Amino acid sequence: MKIFLRILSFANNIGRRLAFFFLYSILGIVFGAFNIVLVIPMLKSLFDQGKKEATIPPIPGFSFSTDYLVTVFNHYYLTIIQNYGRLNSLLFVIALIVLTVVLANLFRYLERIMATKIRVDLVKNIRMEIFKKVSLLHIGYFNNERKGDLISRFTNDVMEVENAVMNSLKAVLKEPVTIVVYFFVLFSISPKLTLFTLLVLPLTGGVLAEIIKRLKKQAVASQESLGRIVNILDETFSGMRVVKAFNARNFLIDKIEKESSFYRKVNKSMSYKNELASPVSEILGVLIIAGIIFFGGNMVLSENSTLDAAVFLGFIAVFAQIIQPAKNFSNGITALQKGTASAKRIFEMIDSQPAIQNKPDATVLKTFVNEIEFKNVSFAYDTDLVLKNINLTIKKGKTVALVGPSGGGKSTLADLVPRFYDPTQGEVLLDGKSLKDYDIESLRRQMGVVTQESILFNDTIFNNIAFGNPSISEETVVQAAKIANAHDFIMQTENGYQTLIGERGSKLSGGQRQRLSIARAVLKNPPILILDEATSALDSESEKLVQEALYNLMKNRTSLVIAHRLSTIQHADEIIVVQQGEIAERGTHEDLNNRNGLYKKLVEIQKTS
Ligand SMILES: Nc1ncnc2c1ncn2[C@@H]1O[C@H](COP(=O)(O)OP(=O)(O)O)[C@@H](O)[C@H]1O
C-alpha cells in the first residue's frame, strides 16, 4: 500500500485530482444506484401496487438520508398516480430513469478523464525520474549484466505500473465505494436480506485472496526474465557482425529459447491463477444469489408475507450490480500485485545512491594550476586489488604515458582521474586537494576523454561533435573538426555536418569515428586530456591521421596517455610501465630503453611483429 501511494505521488496535483476522482465516482455510483432502485416503483406501476387510497406523504424538511429521498419520491409519485393515472406515473418513472442514466454516465466519463490525467502524468514523471536518477549513478552500475534489466525497468515495469494504476484507480479505489453505496441501498430496501448476504460474502473474499497471494512472487520472476531477454536482444543486434561471422546464430537462438521458455512457464502459471479469479468469483456470486432468492423467496411466499414481490425483485436487481464491481475489485488487486512488483523494481533503481557523489561543501574547480598526484592509491572492483599502492605525479603541461600488458590496470588507473571510481585506499589529489573535495561537474569540465571505442550517438555529425552544447557556432565546430583531421571526410559525406551517422556511428569507419571523438574533445578544449588506447583499434593508414589529430589535441595540455603502440609515446615526459596493478618501471624512453627491463622487452616484441 505504501508503494502504491508512492506511485500515485508521482502524478501532478494528486490530492486535488484524487478528490475530484472520488467526487465524480460517488456521483456516478449514486445516480447509477438510483436508476436501478427506480425499478421498484416501475414494477409497482405495472403491477398496480401504487395503492390509490394511500395517503400522499407531505414533503419533509431536508435531510441527507435515504428516508428523505424515498418520501420526496413517494410524494410526487403518488400525486401523479392519483391525479394522472398509472400510465403517466410509469412515464414519470421512465423519464427519471433516463435522466439518472445520463447523469450517471456523465460522471463516470468525468471520472475516467480524471483517472487518465493521473495516469499519463504519472507515467511520464516516473520515466523522467528514472532517467535522471540512473544517469547520475556511477559508471560501475552500468556493466552489461544490468543494461537489459535497466531497459526493461524503464519500459516494461513502467508499463506494468501504468496498468496497475489504471486498474487500481478504477477497481481498488472506486469499486469498494460502489459496493458500500449499493449495500447502503440494499440495507434501506431490506435490512434482513442484506444481513443474510453479508454473512455469505466473506467466503468469496477468502477464496480470492488466496489466489492473489500466490501471484506476486511470480510477477517479479517474470519481469526479471524479461530484462534478461532485452539484454540478449541488445547484445545480439549490436553485435550482429560478429554473430554472423562466428555462425553463432544457433548458440544465441538456444540462449533466447531458454530464457523465453522460462518466461513462458512463469507467465503460464501466473495467467492460470489470474484467469481463475474471474470464474471463481462469478460462480460464488451466483451461488450467493441463489441463496438470496431462496431466502428472500421464502419471505415473499410465506403466509404472512414480510416482503413485497416488487421490492424483492428490486433488491435482486441491485444486488446483481454488486457482482461486477466485486469482480473488478478482485481483478484490480491482481493487477495491483503485478504493478507493485514492478514498482518495487523501479523504486529500487530510483533509490540506489550513486557511489560517487558531491560532498555538501564541494569546491568548484575553476582552473587546473599545478599537478595531479596519485598518493598510495589502491583499487579493487570487488575484492581483488587491481591497483596496488600507486604513486605518481602528472605535472601541468606534461605528458605521462601508461604502458604494459593488457589487464594490468592502466584503464582503471585512468578512470580514477575523472572520478569514474574512487580509490579503495589512498587518494588522488588535484592541486593538493583530494578529488573528492571538488564538485564533480567542475572537475570533469577540466578533462577530455578519448577512448578506444568512440562513443557516438545516432544524430548528425554536427551534434556529435558539439555534444551536449547545441548552441555552439558552426564555425567553431568546423575548426575543431579541422584540428582533428575530420573536416575533409565530413565534407565528403552526403550532407556534410548534417549527415546522420547511424546508431553508434555505424555508417562511419573506425578511424572516422575516432576522429569525431577527437574533434569533440578539441571542442571541449580541456586543460587535462585522458587518451585510452585511442588509436589501437585503427589500421595504420587512419592511425596516422588520428595520431596526427591527437598530437594537435595534446599541444599545450596535460595528458595521461595509454598507448598500445609504443612508438606513439616515445616523447612522453614520463613513461610508466604498469604490470599486475603495480608500477614495474618508470622513466623516459631513453632511460627505459637503456635498462634491460620490461619496457625494452615490450619494444622488442613490437619491433618484430
Ligand atoms: N568493471 C570491472 N569490473 C570488475 N573487474 C574489472 C572491471 N574492469 C576491469 N576489471 C579488471 O581489472 C583489471 C585491470 O583492467 P584494466 O584496467 O582494464 O587493464 P588494462 O587497461 O591495463 O588492460 C583486469 O584484471 C580486469 O579484468
Ligand SMILES: [Mg+2]
Ligand atoms: Mg585498457
